[in-house]
Amino acid sequence: MFKTTAGHIARMLTIAGSDSGGGAGIQADLKTAHQFAVYGMSAITAITAQNTLGVQGVFPLSPDAILQQLRSIADDLGFDAVKTGMLGDAAAIYTIASFLTERATCPIVVDPVMVAKGGTPLLDPADVQAVIEHLLPVATIITPNAPEASALTGIDVQSLAECKAAAVRIAEHGPQMVVVKGGHIATDIAERELSVDVVYANGRFTYFAAPRLQTAKTHGTGCTFSSAIASCLARGMEPLAAIASAKAFIHRAILGARNWDVGHGHGPTDHSVQPVFTANIAPGMFYLFDGEQWLERNDIA
Ligand SMILES: Nc1ncnc2c1ncn2[C@@H]1O[C@H](COP(=O)(O)OP(=O)(O)O)[C@@H](O)[C@H]1O
Numbered sequence: 001m002f003k004t005t006a007g008h009i010a011r012m013l014t015i016a017g018s019d020s021g022g023g024a025g026i027q028a029d030l031k032t033a034h035q036f037a038v039y040g041m042s043a044i045t046a047i048t049a050q051n052t053l054g055v056q057g058v059f060p061l062s063p064d065a066i067l068q069q070l071r072s073i074a075d076d077l078g079f080d081a082v083k084t085g086m087l088g089d090a091a092a093i094y095t096i097a098s099f100l101t102e103r104a105t106c107p108i109v110v111d112p113v114m115v116a117k118g119g120t121p122l123l124d125p126a127d128v129q130a131v132i133e134h135l136l137p138v139a140t141i142i143t144p145n146a147p148e149a150s151a152l153t154g155i156d157v158q159s160l161a162e163c164k165a166a167a168v169r170i171a172e173h174g175p176q177m178v179v180v181k182g183g184h185i186a187t188d189i190a191e192r193e194l195s196v197d198v199v200y201a202n203g204r205f206t207y208f209a210a211p212r213l214q215t216a217k218t219h220g221t222g223c224t225f226s227s228a229i230a231s232c233l234a235r236g237m238e239p240l241a242a243i244a245s246a247k248a249f250i251h252r253a254i255l256g257a258r259n260w261d262v263g264h265g266h267g268p269t270d271h272s273v274q275p276v277f278t279a280n281i282a283p284g285m286f287y288l289f290d291g292e293q294w295l296e297r298n299d300i301a
């Protein structure tokens, strides 16, 4: 059931690429919004011919085609949160950032997508500067993975300490909150292999950890995570609670699809798992998700 407040239905807009394989991009974003009982809309930036083995083709849409979609949505439907994913090139990034500056009065989650899981570039490294100059200043929350945090800062991000250093550097460009995701780095804490997402805002770090799941079925994890954050923000949740819910959701989604037989490579996650809504998240703490709930575990940090 959609969450309504006096007839208002929470609405989330994704500005991203299409994944023909259905596991990442706008397909992941809309499935995620639906699972959070949020009304999802999309402005498509590029069409990819893609499956779990890799990306076979990329067909970008013109900045004008992107802008017309955005105007159609803004002129009629409106939105309570925006998420951006794969954007194409510097011209598309500039068009989208200008639109958001003029027309968005809601939270904006930027997932700075650069490379697909199989290794295909989805953004030319020459266009990273456009992300820094135009997109970071409009972002409420930015969610780079470790290689993206490296590309945005020049810091070789391979450890928790480097995640923290990169987060501080990225925040200097304007986003209110930075989440450096831990999917790509091995973090052993108290003899447990964890996937730790580091959040930085207002000079403080908050940590969201979950056991690292041993599986290659992680296609679309970043898309799913960022659209879950945007969906929670659209529902009016606080940013840290939104990130906790999103991390719990992606953990359950990876777990849910571990025995799936969809595709022969990096398989998709299970977007039909149940969201976890968490209210009591305090800044500056270390949280561990046990599959059901968030536990405050400053003892293991
Ligand atoms: N093997 C894993 N086990 C548990 N959580 C994971 C795993 N891989 C990724 N995640 C989580 O999925 C989300 C996306 O992370 P990541 O894979 O780093 O992003 P991206 O898809 O952009 O590369 C993060 O919350 C991360 O902690």
Ligand SMILES: Cc1ncc(COP(=O)(O)O)c(N)n1
Residues within 6 Å of the ligand: 016, 017, 018, 019, 024, 025, 026, 048, 050, 085, 086, 113, 115, 116, 117, 218, 219, 220, 221, 222, 223, 224
């Ligand atoms: C259209 C599109 N957008 C984004 C990704 C990145 O996927 P991931 O979430 O696994 O980083 C992708 N593979 N395809």
